[in-house]
Amino acid sequence: TAIAITEQPVSVSVPVGYSFTLRCRAQGRTSLQYQWFCQYKSDCRLIPGATNQDLPIIAEQTQLYTCRVNDLHRNAVFSDWVKVEVHQCVARGLPPRLWQGEPVIVLNPSEQRVEVGQPLQLQCAAMGVPAPSYQWYRNGNLLEQQKRKKLWITHTKASDSGTYLCCASNSHGEHWSNAVDVHIGEQSQPPSLCCMSPGKIALLVGNNRYQHHPNLVAPVRDVFELSRLLKHLGFQVVSLLD
Numbered sequence: 001t002a003i004a005i006t007e008q009p010v011s012v013s014v015p016v017g018y019s020f021t022l023r024c025r026a027q028g029r030t031s032l033q034y035q036w037f038c039q040y041k042s043d044c045r046l047i048p049g050a051t052n053q054d055l056p057i058i059a060e061q062t063q064l065y066t067c068r069v070n071d072l073h074r075n076a077v078f079s080d081w082v083k084v085e086v087h088q089c090v091a092r093g094l095p096p097r098l099w100q101g102e103p104v105i106v107l108n109p110s111e112q113r114v115e116v117g118q119p120l121q122l123q124c125a126a127m128g129v130p131a132p133s134y135q136w137y138r139n140g141n142l143l144e145q146q147k148r149k150k151l152w153i154t155h156t157k158a159s160d161s162g163t164y165l166c167c168a169s170n171s172h173g174e175h176w177s178n179a180v181d182v183h184i185g186e187q188s189q190p191p192s193l194c195c196m197s198p199g200k201i202a203l204l205v206g207n208n209r210y211q212h213h214p215n216l217v218a219p220v221r222d223v224f225e226l227s228r229l230l231k232h233l234g235f236q237v238v239s240l241l242d
Contacts, residue, residue, distance in 0.1 A: 002075040003028040009067065011131040013085040014059045015095060020129060022055040024067040024079045032069055039064040039081075059086045087127060094127070101129030102172035109164060109180045114156055116185040122151040124177045126168035133169055138162045138182075140222075156184045163239065179239065202227075202235040 007025035014020060026032055036050035040063045047055070055065070062085050070076035087106055095104045107125035114120050126132045136146035139162040143151070153160055165179040204227055206219030227237045 002073065003032065003069055003071055003077045005069065005077060005079055008080045009055075009065065009082045011082040011084070012101075012129045013087070013125075013127045013131040014129065015087050015090040015127060016059055018059045018086075020057055020059070022057060022065055022067075022082065022084075024053055024055075024069070026069040026077070028069075028071045028075070030072040032071055035068045035070075037066050037068065039066075057084065059084060062086045083131065085131060087125070090127070100172055101170070103128040103132040103168040103170055103175040105168060105175050105177050108178040109151075109166065111180045111182070113183045114185075116158055117155050120151070120153040120156045120160060120182065120184075122164055122166075122180070122182070123149060124151075124166035124168065125149055126175060128168065128170045128172070130170050132175075135167045135169070136164060137167070138164050158184050160184050200235050202230045202237045204230075204237060204239045206240070 003026055005024065005026045007023060009022040009024050012020060022036075024034065024036075026034075034051055034053055036047045036055045037044060038047055039045075040061065055067070062083070064081050064083055066081045067079040068076055069079070090106055094106060103126045105124065105126050107123055109122040109124055112120060112122065122136070124134060124136075126134075134147055134149055136143045136151045138160075151164065151166070161182055161184040163179050163181055166177040168175050168177070206222060227239050230237050
């Protein structure tokens with residue numbers, strides 16, 4: 001083609017009011033003109049005055065964006081559509097004041113109890129620039145098909161029980177959600193700490209994030225394996241991550 005896009009805009013996930021810039025770069029045989037468009041739900045419209053390579057944005061609502069590039073010979077191409085996900089309700093203090101776009105978890109999954117054969121849904125959400133990708137784990141093992149914010153199992157089996165957590169990552173690093181227990185086909189509630197026998201409680205803490213050391217994956221599996229061993233020995237186990 002006469003026009004080639006050399007830098008595509010990238011999706012982002014940011015808090016409301018956050019300022020950032022979408023970028024698009026292209027090469028052509030003649031001088032090029034740029035025009036940005038946005039889409040909210042089914043309404044797609046041209047953004048008046050957005051005719052530069054860079055599009056400054058103050059995040060207000062989740063929308064899709066694309067850039068049209070054309071030359072003097074009426075050739076035109078469109079960039080990839082990218083999503084600007086805006087989090088309206090973010091806890092105070094997030095993102096960190098010196099935030100560089102690294103993933104920050106804003107929604108953690110919650111403990112679930114479901115009957116065998118019923119659907120299971122866990123949710124995780126993170127901010128990040130670029131927008132983070134997601135990977136779910138059960139009992140420290142990677143779930144190959146679960147790579148979205150929402151983990152969805154249509155028909156649960158007893159083997160789906162376990163401890164789940166999600167890793168959100170982008171080019172700046174990764175951040176892990178809280179670990180939560182999922183119980184399939186179990187009606188009884190776990191005993192509260194006040195009812196446990198003294199001397200038979202084990203507290204396991206797996207440190208996964210270090211300020212001056214690369215993130216580790218092993219603690220997730222180590223905590224699970226040690227927890228299983230201690231339960232076999234009759235301990236009530238409380239497992240925590242970071």
